[in-house]
Amino acid sequence: EPEVTQTPSHQVTQMGQEVILRCVPISNHLYFYWYRQILGQKVEFLVSFYNNEISEKSEIFDDQFSVERPDGSNFTLKIRSTKLEDSAMYFCASTYTDRAKEKLFFGSGTQLSVL
Amino acid sequence: DAKTTQPTSMDCAEGRAANLPCNHSTISGNEYVYWYRQIHSQGPQYIIHGLKNNETNEMASLIITEDRKSSTLILPHATLRDTAVYYCIVRPGSGNTGKLIFGQGTTLQVKP
Numbered sequence: 001e002p003e004v005t006q007t008p009s010h011q012v013t014q015m016g017q018e019v020i021l022r023c024v025p026i027s028n029h030l031y032f033y034w035y036r037q038i039l040g041q042k043v044e045f046l047v048s049f050y051n052n053e054i055s056e057k058s059e060i061f062d063d064q065f066s067v068e069r070p071d072g073s074n075f076t077l078k079i080r081s082t083k084l085e086d087s088a089m090y091f092c093a094s095t096y097t098d099r100a101k102e103k104l105f106f107g108s109g110t111q112l113s114v115l
Numbered sequence: 116d117a118k119t120t121q122p123t124s125m126d127c128a129e130g131r132a133a134n135l136p137c138n139h140s141t142i143s144g145n146e147y148v149y150w151y152r153q154i155h156s157q158g159p160q161y162i163i164h165g166l167k168n169n170e171t172n173e174m175a176s177l178i179i180t181e182d183r184k185s186s187t188l189i190l191p192h193a194t195l196r197d198t199a200v201y202y203c204i205v206r207p208g209s210g211n212t213g214k215l216i217f218g219q220g221t222t223l224q225v226k227p
Contacts, residue, residue: 004158033213043159043202043217056214091158095213103149104213106158 023092137203
């Protein structure tokens with residue numbers, strides 16, 4: 001089965017530093033998503049992206065966050081100035097359409113630790 | 116979006132069927148029931164989905180009641196590798212349906 005690939009698997013950074021989390025969605029997919037999961041908590045939606053635009057974002061996704069698809073294959077999440085509370089597992093997901101019966105494929109995640 | 120209610124945890128003996136219930140009493144006509152699972156902090160994995168009819172695939176079966184207010188995910192022969200958190204999610208039939216709202220899910224422990 002095709003896979004969503006995320007790199008790195010672990011990222012450690014100092015508070016206030018910028019981080020970029022990278023994802024390679026499945027090649028023919030058109031809709032892309034970032035989710036996060038703080039340790040012991042629920043998986044939370046951050047943002048959806050289609051046609052080079054943000055379709056929807058949650059209240060978590062503030063001005064410190066941005067997404068882009070720079071080269072038609074990678075999909076990145078940037079956190080400009082990391083805070084301790086940004087420490088979480090970040091999951092990228094993709095799907096071909098946004099129809100309700102289309103399943104999302106998730107990557108294995110990037111564990112971000114902010115020190 | 117309709118809310119779902121699931122038991123916090125369940126145990127199942129290896130080789131037996133695991134039946135995971137979900138209540139979604141406020142589900143509307145165009146909303147699908149989806150099941151995902153998450154094995155030990157890996158990315159969520161799609162299992163199965165349905166609208167009205169019962170569904171079966173290589174992983175599981177989904178039984179949806181006639182009034183659609185509840186459903187049951189059935190893993191017919193649970194293995195130790197099925198130990199995971201199972202999420203029942205209701206998705207709208209139109210609009211930005213990639214925004215999944217995860218609850219706490221049911222932690223299924225399969226025991227030898």
